[in-house]
Amino acid sequence: MAKPLNRDQMAWRAAQDLPDGAYVNLGLGMPVLAASHAPVDRDIFFQSENGILGVGALPEPGQGDRELVDAGSRVVTLRDGASIFDSAASFAMIRGGHLDITILGAFQVAANGDLANWDALMADKGPLIGGAMDLAVGARAVYVIMRHQNKDATPRLVDVCTYPLTAVGVVKRIYTDLAVLDIDARGFVAREIIPGLDRADLAAATGAPLTFAADCRDLTAPKFDDGD
């Protein structure tokens, strides 16, 4: 029986693709978990769009400076070599193409790389965009971490997004609980698949045509007990 990855395992898998020397912005939710799973022997600078380049570890409970927070409003520390600036400078950095990678959450990704991650069309609730649209057009590479399907088993990898778009044709790679997929001219291309899952079942869980890379291999991750 194939066991889907949990949140930390998905974040861990994404973190392994962050190269030494990279400047990276992590979105809220699962993406930001990747920071704690990044290989410690690599110098990776995490950017926070409220004005930090070089977010460090979370402080011990009760410690830390409440005037130093990340984009998720968490009190954070700074790593060696970090710097601080204002929001306009931060988004100039983002929009100007200076970040190597952003990893974002999503509701849907389309086979052409369209990203939908800001408006889930919730009745009674106001809209929330934050920095997603700027990150999606500004970073040199846009990766997504999300579950492969919704709870009702409808696909989140789709032909055409039905949720409002965040950006057009930007997503290059997706880390799900079932697979790692790239997007290229063929559409979704599976690079890794969890052991025990039939290729046909992965294709059935995907809402658009799925190609398998010639060197498609097992998707494995260390065990993390994150409660799900």
Next chain:
Amino acid sequence: MINKQVGDLAAAMLGIQSGAALMISGFGNAGIPANLVRALAPMDLTGLTLIINAIRRLDDCDAALFNEQRISHVITTAFRGPGAMPANFEAQWQRGDVTLEIVPQGTFAERIRAGGAGIPAFFTPTAAGTTLAEGREQRLFGGRMCVLEEALKADFALLRAQKADRFGNLFFRGTQANFGTAMAAAAEITVVEVDEISATPLPPEQIHLPGIYVDRVLQAPRLD
């Protein structure tokens, strides 16, 4: 002689009138001018426009601006309350009592920066091809679709910083600056609450915002 220090909240908030456009800085719990925002609610103002990154931060200031129906228009990147039920401001928006302009955060920051920098409008790739760009002027630059965005200005900007001197020069701690530096330049009158007013001028190399952009400085402890 320049002395931008004011003695109390009444002096800090002097001149804010009904119909004013207010920029309020802060991100997360950093750089929130909670003393100033809290002082707004009892001021008997109506028809205010708020330009603020995340509207729910007003709750952290314990400010009853929406309860008192002071607000008619909001320009923001995040108009969502916590929880599944609509917050008071969400309900007022749904009833049409409050109008809303939702803006991507980088565009929000740059529109404010442009407002203070004498740039009336600019093109950005952010939001091109999305519903936010519908009905707006779009143009191709270098093969990339971009959206025309207009600068934002305001009557007042409210900020929090760590330290000021009598010239209005500011030093921010941690991530306090966020939208504040841009807002200070984009507003007619900038009011700043600070932990400390230095008796001596701040060292020039440590000034994050020059006093030319600051009109009033109030010493007030961080709320909460």
